[in-house]
Amino acid sequence: MTQPLLAVEDLSVRLPPGADRAHALAGVSLSLAPREILCVVGESGSGKSMLASTVMRLLPPGVAPDGGRLAFRGRDLLALPEAGMRRIRGAEIGMIFQEPMTALNPLRRAGDQIAEMFRIHTRLDARAIRARTLALLAEVRMPDPEAALRAYPHELSGGQRQRVMIAMALALEPALLIADEPTTALDVTTQGRILALIRDIQHRRGMGVLFITHDFGVVAEIADRVAVMRAGRLVEAGPADQVLNRPQDPYTRALIAAVPPLAPRAARAPGGPPILALAGVAKTYRGGGLLPGRARVTHAVRDVSLTLARGTTLGIVGESGSGKSTLARCIVRLLDPDAGTIRLGDTDLAALSRRAMRGQVRRVQMVFQDPFASLNPRRRAGDLVAQGPRLHGMARGAALDRARELFALVGLDPAAMDRFPHEFSGGQRQRIGLARALALEPEVLIADEPVSALDVSVQAQVLALLDSLRDRLGLSMLFITHDLRVAGQICDRIAVMKDGVVVEAGPTAAVFADPQAAYTRALLEAVPGRAWIPGRPQAAAAAG
Known part of the structure; x- marks a missing residue:
């Protein structure tokens, strides 16, 4: 029998006193064969990145192995002196x-x-x-x-x-490559190229790859075997086809059930005339040059015309640099457009002065991609949600009462209002950002990549929450994303942007079924694991 390249045997790693649990890893055992890709999957806090750090012996202060063995090519890495480990890092393990x-x-x-x-x-x-x-x-x-x-x-x-x-x-041509969420922050086409590159190099060099991810589409695309972790423990492991299509553990089944399929939802009928209409919107950035006439010019948004029907969700889809977020910031006037009209009902937001725009702020609100960066870390969560109503004249007591209602509305315990942003999880912070945006009872909600950094189960919860709130509050939504699986679940219509231009727009189902633009077809073809349908065992077999 061939010796494993990496053998993790009953590995435990203890956390410092006061942590949310005693061990980051508790009794983990798994192995990786030469020339194999093992995907370790799980939510934030599952211990998957801690496993990678332990293999590299790069643990943070106060965190240390507490038992077990970590054998690489038969040598126990935990027993090596630091000088010996330095010779292995980079040279044998990248x-x-x-x-x-x-x-x-x-x-x-x-x-x-x-x-x-x-x-x-x-x-x-x-x-x-x-x-x-x-x-x-x-x-x-x-x-x-x-x-x-x-x-x-x-x-x-x-x-x-x-x-x-x-x-x-x-x-240095290592025998083992550890990839810790290497594609999480990348666009779908870039992600596809990086995955293909890793697989190609792995084949040519004969490496073993330990691939850490929370994205089951990536797992379906690249894995030979899969290990599923939860709260520091291994709950299931096996060949990729078995774990993806015939999972045994309830937690694995729940994770896979939360993965959005690459299929569009049935579109809602519009509730009347457009609530938001854009015509000829443009924005150009100039800067970066040291000499007159040599400044760099970037046409971020070029002649964009779109409408958002009342009570529906319009998705803006595209890669980084396509102009999606710039367009959103022009709508809420965080940026001033250079040309075009942005009509919210009968009001052209683009024509308003900064002072006049302040009177329209409550009608259109925005939820940002990174809630931790957009929430003041020195203010309590309840005060952050109450801030908008207070600025618009509501008394402090009434504003805090409104904040309590909103906490309950977005699925947070109002008793947590006295906590600071860092005391919440990523999904909870995103709910706080959503509550803050809803505090002014907007007509239009703009969500800029609101779930791209979240685990699959938390992502599903936030998407369901947005859907529910849209129906209950009569919201109209502009939803910005680079994830076509997510767009298919929440958007009635989508507009595809490339280099500042809308290259295709239409009902989500029509665009998915018969994309007209070559760029749209490339985006759909680049979705990792697109042939895998969660919960459909025959999909993987057909793909193979």
């Missing part, structure tokens, strides 16, 4: 981190950061290191390796930064 912008040094060029792997671990001269670095950038399909070599991280796109991280992880 790691791709979730957020390359925080993992890469912003003050050093991308090429220098890749080259450092060779300078530290090999005796190659400068010319050979440069050649190897360029070859790696070419291997990870960097569009212009020479330019990327000289670029700083902020000058690269999210997908390009992730390619730099992959190049660094592969530099």
